[in-house]
Amino acid sequence: MAGSGPWVLDQTLDVRFTRVSVPGYGPVTTRAYNGAIPGPTLRLRGGDTLRLTQVNALPPNPPHQGGHNTPHHPNSFNLHTHGMHVSPSGDADNVLREFAPRTAAEAAAGAAEPRYTTTIHVPADHPAGTYWYHPHLHGATAEQIVGGMAGVIVVEGDVDEVPEIRAAADVVLCVNELKLKDGQVPAFTSGGWMTGIPSTFTVNGTVNPTITLRPGEVQRWRLVAATAFAALRLTITGSKGAMTVHQIAQDGVTFGAPVARESVELAMGNRADLLIRPAAPGRYELRAEAVPGPLMTIEVTGPAVEPPMGLPAVLPPGRPFLDASEITDPHADREVVFHADPKVFAGDFPNAFRMLGPDATPPADPAGDLTRDPSYGLFDPDYTNHTLRLGAVERWTVRTDETVPAFNHPFHLHTNQFLLTHRNGERLHPPVWHDTVGLTGGTPGQSVTFLVRYQDFTGRTLAHCHQLHHEDLGMMQTVDYVADRDHGAGRHAPPPRDGS
Structure with a gap:
């Protein structure tokens, strides 16, 4: 430590x-x-x-x-x-x-x-x-x-010194999603590779481990969704229904106060810090929607803690909020659209997983059918999609045009966390810091708007879909953080795509 x-x-x-x-x-x-x-x-x-x-x-x-x-x-x-x-x-x-x-x-x-x-x-x-x-x-x-x-x-830092949190057991819970056949991970040989192999979920390396608490005891759980394909809508359920948990952080950034929830949604790559305080003895299960069995069993047993351990009323916020008034160039909003075109390529990986919008990777044939184009919106390691100036505050809108609700394209930006201000056009009160945010399909598919300030570090890195099958197949863009104020906003304008 x-x-x-x-x-x-x-x-x-x-x-x-x-x-x-x-x-x-x-x-x-x-x-x-x-x-x-x-x-x-x-x-x-x-x-x-x-x-x-x-x-x-x-x-x-x-x-x-x-x-x-x-x-x-x-x-x-x-x-x-x-x-x-x-x-x-x-x-x-x-x-x-x-x-x-x-x-x-x-x-x-x-x-x-x-x-x-x-x-x-x-x-x-x-x-x-x-x-x-x-x-x-x-x-x-x-x-x-x-x-x-x-x-x-x-x-570790300031939030760990809050008396009620310092008194709680600090429990790391890493949820891994394994794809196993005959005791090993098969080679990734086709676009449908993952669908034929059920996922095996482990928590800290064990299928459905058991954790023990006393009634009235508080534990601080650090939940990590180290999953490649599965989003996790988590609940703790027992014979008397769902247990209320108190979330104190999202994606590493502490809230200003605990938030009571009966479910916690984690896209692939998300983290949530929770305070757990069961009131009554019994057997509970940590469950994820669409996962057949429990991720973990919780046994609440032993003599009750009297009086029950306390929960903090306020917390040291991990980051100050941004405001739209801080946007450096209100005419330079960025837009990303997650889009998949089926049967574009011959061979075992036929589908094109694209990131579209004004900064999309240009097509190989600007005059051709962009739905069949082999380059448009796909990752090109030699192309810079976004040039981002240090100190600038910008607004991004990211959406998916998937129509199937089960399809999820989590957006992840490297290096700088972003402040989620709107989901599906509805303002969040309060906004929430993220580094990864899930976007499920529908009619329409989900959208998010966030503010981000590019701080401290220069260099080339990535923004991408954190459904890792899609990332490996090209649903990724290059971002370049630069200090040069005269470099411009790095905008590119490939031809518009019909319907995008």
Whole structure:
């Protein structure tokens, strides 16, 4: 655990195929951090430095014949500190790096397993809260995360010193979504790969573990949705109905006061900090809508805590709110539309998962049928979709034109958290800080509006759909944070798409 002053946390993350015991499921052979699902929890404070040495002990990558927006290099990876406001450049939170394994020739010659270093300086004023880390190499992300490559980062700080929170047990609950067949993760070989394999959900590496509380006891739960494909609408239910929980943070940013809820919605990548205080003994279950069994069992037993432990009335807010009056250029609002076109490509990955809008990647043929275009709105590592000037405050509107409610396109922006002000045109009171926000389909599909200030760090990084199957297939854009005030807003104007 981090000390009272700035320090350096040195941690080795060793990645290799490991036979992992998953209680409630059985043995699994998978890529894992340090032989476990999830990887180790990393605890820091603002001002600290995280130095990770990552060993790639995976076998050589198989040959790849497709384009960059099809799965490839499953045995290469890198590291993303999801939600953290840290540098996206150099050897920090740089998801454009590749940590490659040994080649076949190097392995045959007995070369050492390669080691890669990630060094992240956490700003002194970084919001205290719950974050997570995972690989983010384009083309390999989904397969690796559904094998369990994920871990939790806790940034400690002011909220942890609130007396009622300091008195509560601090419980990290990492929900992993595993795709397993015959005890291993099948290779990502087709666009329909995930649909034929049911998800296995674990909490801290166990299928339906049991946690124990006393009546009147308060626990602080740090819930992490380390899922690739499944959004989680969570409830705690017992024989007398749903248990009320008190949410104190979203995506690592503390609220101004606890919010009582009977359900908590987490898109893929979201986190929620909750205070749990059961009143009566009994057996409860943490359940997610559309997941057949419980994620976790809660046994409330033993002598009651008298008087019951308290809940805080107010909290130190993790970030001050932004206001529309702070928008730097009211004529430069950004718009992103998540859109899928079926049967565009030949082969095993026929569908085009696009991010459209004024900053979409240009089409290969501007005069042709954009619904069939092989480039339009798809990730191009050599194209900058958004040039974002440090210090600017901008408004984004992000929506999906999916019509099926089950389809979810969570929007995730790297490096800078954003303040969600509207959902489906309705103003939120109060607004809520996020780094990832879910957008489900419908008629119409959902939309969100947020404000964001680009702060502190320059460099190229990403905005993308956090349904990781879609990300690997091209539903991603490049953002470039720049300090040059004369660089402009980075607007691009490909031809409009009919109906978009």
